[in-house]
Amino acid sequence: xxxxxxxxxxxxxxxxxxxxxxxxxxxxxxxxxxxxxxxxxxxxxxxxxxxxxxxxxxxxxxxxxxxxxxxxxxxxxxxxxxxxxxxxxxxxxxxxxxxxxxxxxxxxxxxxxxxxxxxxxxxxxxxxxxxxxxxxxxxxxxxxxxxxxxxxxxxxxxxxxxxxxxxxxxxxxxxxxxxxxxxxxxxxxxxx
Amino acid sequence: xxxxxxxxxxxxxxxxxxxxxxxxxxxxxxxxxxxxxxxxxxxxxxxxxxxxxxxxxxxxxxxxxxxxxxxxxxxxxxxxxxxxxxxxxxxxxxxxxxxxxxxxxxxxxxxxxxxxxxxxxxxxxxxxxxxxxxxxxxxxxxxxxxxxxxxxxxxxxxxxxxxxxxxxxxxxxxxxxxxxxxxxxxxxxxxxxxxxxxxxxxxxxxxxxxxxxxxxxxxxxxxxxxxxxxx
Numbered sequence: 001x002x003x004x005x006x007x008x009x010x011x012x013x014x015x016x017x018x019x020x021x022x023x024x025x026x027x028x029x030x031x032x033x034x035x036x037x038x039x040x041x042x043x044x045x046x047x048x049x050x051x052x053x054x055x056x057x058x059x060x061x062x063x064x065x066x067x068x069x070x071x072x073x074x075x076x077x078x079x080x081x082x083x084x085x086x087x088x089x090x091x092x093x094x095x096x097x098x099x100x101x102x103x104x105x106x107x108x109x110x111x112x113x114x115x116x117x118x119x120x121x122x123x124x125x126x127x128x129x130x131x132x133x134x135x136x137x138x139x140x141x142x143x144x145x146x147x148x149x150x151x152x153x154x155x156x157x158x159x160x161x162x163x164x165x166x167x168x169x170x171x172x173x174x175x176x177x178x179x180x181x182x183x184x185x186x187x188x189x190x191x192x
Numbered sequence: 193x194x195x196x197x198x199x200x201x202x203x204x205x206x207x208x209x210x211x212x213x214x215x216x217x218x219x220x221x222x223x224x225x226x227x228x229x230x231x232x233x234x235x236x237x238x239x240x241x242x243x244x245x246x247x248x249x250x251x252x253x254x255x256x257x258x259x260x261x262x263x264x265x266x267x268x269x270x271x272x273x274x275x276x277x278x279x280x281x282x283x284x285x286x287x288x289x290x291x292x293x294x295x296x297x298x299x300x301x302x303x304x305x306x307x308x309x310x311x312x313x314x315x316x317x318x319x320x321x322x323x324x325x326x327x328x329x330x331x332x333x334x335x336x337x338x339x340x341x342x343x344x345x346x347x348x349x350x351x352x353x354x355x356x357x358x359x360x361x362x363x364x365x366x367x368x369x370x371x372x373x374x375x376x377x378x379x380x381x382x383x384x385x386x387x388x389x390x391x392x393x394x395x396x397x398x399x400x401x402x403x404x405x406x407x408x409x410x411x412x413x414x415x416x417x418x419x420x421x422x423x
Contacts, residue, residue: 017227056266060269114321114323
């Protein structure tokens with residue numbers, strides 16, 4: 001009886017195995033790889049969204065806190081009086097100057113100075129600035145210092161932005177001429 | 193006659209079995225068959241895995257789509273908070289940059305020797321801000337200066353009949369807290385910047401008084417740590 005050679009099955013099985021691999025296994029594996037990448041990306045996206053959505057209430061609480069602090073700060077800002085910041089400043093500190101013994105006090109605007117906005121950091125929702133007002137007056141040195149001390153004590157948000165004291169040029173050698181620049185916080189320019 | 197062993201081989205070559213228990217003719221086809229079955233099983237496994245993953249991908253996509261609106265609102269809120277924090281930091285920066293001069297100015301009166309006649313006290317106003325880009329550069333103006341630190345100086349000038357009065361005053365400045373809290377009273381050039389104090393003028397006045405005497409004039413400037421507009 002003639003025996004069949006089992007070796008004939010080797011090329012058949014081998015070809016079939018290669019066929020299954022290239023036609024079925026490899027495409028399936030590639031697709032699985034793509035699905036896994038999509039899955040990883042979707043998992044991280046959903047995790048990120050979950051964190052963002054869950055942190056809403058803490059963000060809202062922090063916003064309320066910030067708004068309250070900004071409201072407090074806005075109460076310190078210099079607002080114009082009859083469209084004049086100098087007039088407003090005079091209404092606030094004019095009496096201080098008189099009580100200190102300063103005379104001929106004149107109030108005038110100085111150029112507004114924007115506050116720093118650093119590159120690479122979030123832009124403020126609204127811009128703030130420094131509003132300097134020059135007080136030109138005459139008085140002896142003690143009166144000038146007394147005025148500045150009073151402003152610093154009663155208006156701690158106002159700061160001395162500049163000063164020039166020199167002889168008043170009159171008969172009285174004690175009389176000095178002072179140019180005192182007081183700086184208030186103020187609203188800044190509108191963002192464009 | 194010697195007896196030689198006679199070896200008769202009654203089997204044909206093709207009928208001869210290998211003495212080895214592992215016969216390549218059988219093992220190789222079996223191995224190929226096993227490989228085929230393994231490939232098929234692998235394919236089935238990948239199919240099942242793919243179905244599971246596909247189902248999860250679909251679920252996650254639906255979840256992402258369902259949270260689009262809430263997420264957009266959360267992102268908007270976070271951006272708004274960033275801008276609000278930046279605004280608050282700007283305000284805090286202003287408050288932190290305040291500088292009090294009243295005590296220093298009062299100390300000038302108490303430490304200045306009687307023999308000195310003051311001619312000027314000055315805290316110069318900062319230079320004008322220019323937020324515009326350089327000429328030829330097409331960029332919008334800056335929203336504000338990009339540097340938190342603003343230099344501040346204190347300058348005092350006067351005249352006297354004796355140099356010693358000036359030295360007495362300068363020595364008093366070095367040890368009086370009202371000055372040392374505000375001014376850099378003994379910094380040499382090279383130590384993190386320029387010297388402080390810096391004498392702009394110290395010598396005889398060009399003019400003479402009624403008696404023909406020339407006064408000593410001085411003009412000294414002190415640096416400070418500046419104003420830092422940082423929260």
